[in-house]
Amino acid sequence: MKILHVVGARPNFMKVAPVWRAIDKMTDFDQLLIHTGQHYDKNMSDVFFNELELREPNEYLGVGSGSHAEQTAAIMVAIEQILTKNKPDFVMVYGDVNSTVAATIVCSKLLIPVGHVEAGLRSFDRTMPEEINRLITDQISNILFTPSKDANINLLREGISLENIHLVGNVMIDTLVRLLPKSDISFMKEISYPYALVTLHRPSNVDHDIMLREIIKTLIEISKSIQVIFPVHPRTKQKIDEFSLEIPDSGNLRLMEPIGYLDFLALQSRAKVVITDSGGIQEETTFLGVPCLTVRENTERPVTVSIGTNSLVGKDMELLKEKMYNILDGKFKHGKVPQLWDGNASIRIVKVLKSM
Ligand code: UD1
Secondary structure (H helix, E strand, O other): OEEEEEEOOHHHHHHHHHHHHHHHOOOOOEEEEEEOOOOOOHHHHHHHHHHOOOOOOOEEOOOOOOOHHHHHHHHHHHHHHHHHHHOOOEEEEEOOOHHHHHHHHHHHHHOOOEEEEOOOOOOOOOOOHHHHHHHHHHHHOOEEEEOOHHHHHHHHHOOOOHHHEEEOOOHHHHHHHHHHHHOOOHHHHHOOOOEEEEEOOOHHHHOOHHHHHHHHHHHHHHOOOOEEEEEOOHHHHHHHHHOOOOOOOOOOEEEEOOOOHHHHHHHHHOOOEEEEOOHHHHHHHHHHOOOEEEOOOOOOOOHHHHOOOEEEOOOOHHHHHHHHHHHHOOOOOOOOOOOOOOOOHHHHHHHHHHHO
């Protein structure tokens, strides 16, 4: 069986890595790795391939940035040629980025079956580009690999047949479990404890002048009580420059370039608190037992709130500060790890593939 994996953006890389490794141990599968080039900077892509010990992609499509239509269309055109040339038996797609939906649409027209890893997550917020990507990808994928029970319920409600849904657990946690022991690195010596770790890149937070200004003002205030470490996503950097936001270069609010997987894991696992709008980080903090404050009105990962350490603060900066100061006083939810977030999700995926 020839399996072709499509990845393109930073959060895809830690999801494909454990699946690739698990399939690689099987003699009856051939694999191909296609990188669309949706993310292309060294620190958004190459560093992850190195640290996750992923092989070089068989094909790099180099689509780069653009509007949603431009980016999605460019991926579709390029991927159609790759699929026609390589004729895979099965295609695996990951998460909810534009590369995921673009590849799935092309496969469905070429009648190539698709497996979607991280299927069924819903924020029920159709203003999020990722929610549109999730809805379309799941409707036209053939096999849906879900990370948690809520995802199965969402898919069944949308009319997906039960026999196509497989609750396998969280592949991102497979990578975390494997690499956490390697994440204790010298970089951490430059950081003083305790610290809050911040990541922000959602268009709803960073693409609007007033909102981004408000968030930065709040971080400056928070940094009077605790050191704030903020690796800045390229989208956010671009917006900080565009809106001419002034950020004092005080030692207590440290802005830095995006960092690699191992450094980020080291920072995350030792943080007093994480402030984020990322999906994956809500999951990783839940696994690590680190309190997480999510600057979003909703989440497609509700188990991180109901079971884990995550709290949604929406756009309410006063609430963010209140929760932040409670955490500094030791008052926070300790949380548990959701079922099947155990490092073996990719092994369960391989079992399903073998049974096909
Ligand atoms: C994308 C995903 C988002 C995911 C995020 C993780 C979609 C719709 N969005 O958002 O779900 O959470 O990745 O990072 O697929 N840029 C660079 N270098 C890069 C990549 C991007 O400088 O390597 C800059 C470009 O100016 C680009 C902007 O960042 O225009 C945004 O990149 P894009 O891929 O459009 O979306 P992300 O915000 O990264």
